[in-house]
Amino acid sequence: MISEEQFQKELNLIIANAIREDVGDGDHSSLACIPKDAKGKAKLLVKDNGIIAGVDFAQKVFAYVDKDLQVETFINDGEKVKFGDEVFHVVGSSQSILKAERLVLNAMQRMSAIATKTNYFVSLLEGTNTKILDTRKTTPGLRAAEKWAVKIGGGENHRFALYDMIMLKDNHIDFAGGITKAIEKTKTYLESNNKDLKIIVEARDINEVKEILKSTGVYRILLDNFNFEMTKEAVALIGNTCLTESSGNINENTIRQYAECGVNYISSGALTHSVYNMDLSLKAI
Secondary structure (H helix, E strand, O other): OOOHHHHHHHHHHHHHHHHHHHHOOOOHHHHHHOOOOOEEEEEEEEOOOEEOOOHHHHHHHHHHHOOOOEEEEOOOOOOEEOOOOEEEEEEEEHHHHHHHHHHHHHHHHHHHHHHHHHHHHHHHOOOOOOEEEOOOOOOOOOHHHHHHHHHHOOOEOOOOOOOOOEEEOHHHHHHHOOHHHHHHHHHHHHHHOOOOOOEEEEEOOHHHHHHHOOOOOOOEEEEEOOOHHHHHHHHHHHOOOOEEEEEOOOOOOOHHHHHOOOOOEEEOOHHHHOOOOOOEEEEEO
8 A cells, every 4th residue: 555645645635626626716605695704513414324434534624624613523433323323513614614515425425335335344254364455446536535434444455556566467467478477577677667566466267376376576366256166276275375365246245255265355346336325414503
C-alpha cells in the first residue's frame, strides 16, 4: 500500500473534487433563503443495520467546508449500528452544514456498505489463517475512501494502484512471452529503475504454478479461478516459498472452503463493486 502521507493526499483530493463538483459557484438554494450568519444543528441518523464507516471522513469534509463546524461523535468508525442510532451531531453555520451534507452522506452510505460487507466476509473466515483483500475494482475517484472502508470493516488492502506493487496477470504474461520471461524482465526493470516493489504473479493452472516456482523473488502467487482441489494442490506445492492468494468468482458460499485450502489471502472485488448503500440521513435538529 501507499504511504500514509500519500493516502491522506488522496482523501483530500476526493473531498476537494467532490465539493467542486457539487457546489460549483455556490449552493444557491441555501444562499437564497438562509441568512449567512444563521446557526444550525444536524444529526447523522441511521436507517439501516450494519457497520458504520466514514465518520472520520465526514469530519474531514466538515473541516474542509468550514473549519468552525463542530462535530460531536457518539458512534465511531467500525462499530455496529442499528435503525434509529445517531452517529454524530454537527453544529455551526447552517449554510456550511448544507454545503457539506451530500458529500458526507454519499461517502458514508457507500463506505458503511463496504465496511458491512467486508465485516461479513471476515466473519466467514473466523478460525482460519486467511485474510480478505480488496482489489482495484473501485469507483473511479473514490478509491482511497473505499479502501479505507475495507480496513474499517476488518479487511486488508491489496495494492492501491498500478504504481505501488507489481502484479503480473495473464495479459502481462502473454504479452511478455511467458511467465519466466515476464518475471525476469520485471526483476531487471526494478533493478534498473531502483524500485523496491513486491511481485505478485498470477497462475491459471498447476503447471503455471510450477513454472513460477522456478523463479526467485516472487512475493505472492495469485491462484486465479482454481477449484478447491487445485487450490489445495497448489498450496502444497508452494509451501513456504511465497504467499498465496485465491481470486476469481469467490463469494460468501465458497469463501470458507477456499480458506480451508490453506491460502494466505482471498481477494474479492465484490467488497467494493457489489454493495448497496447503507440508508443514512442528515436531519436538522
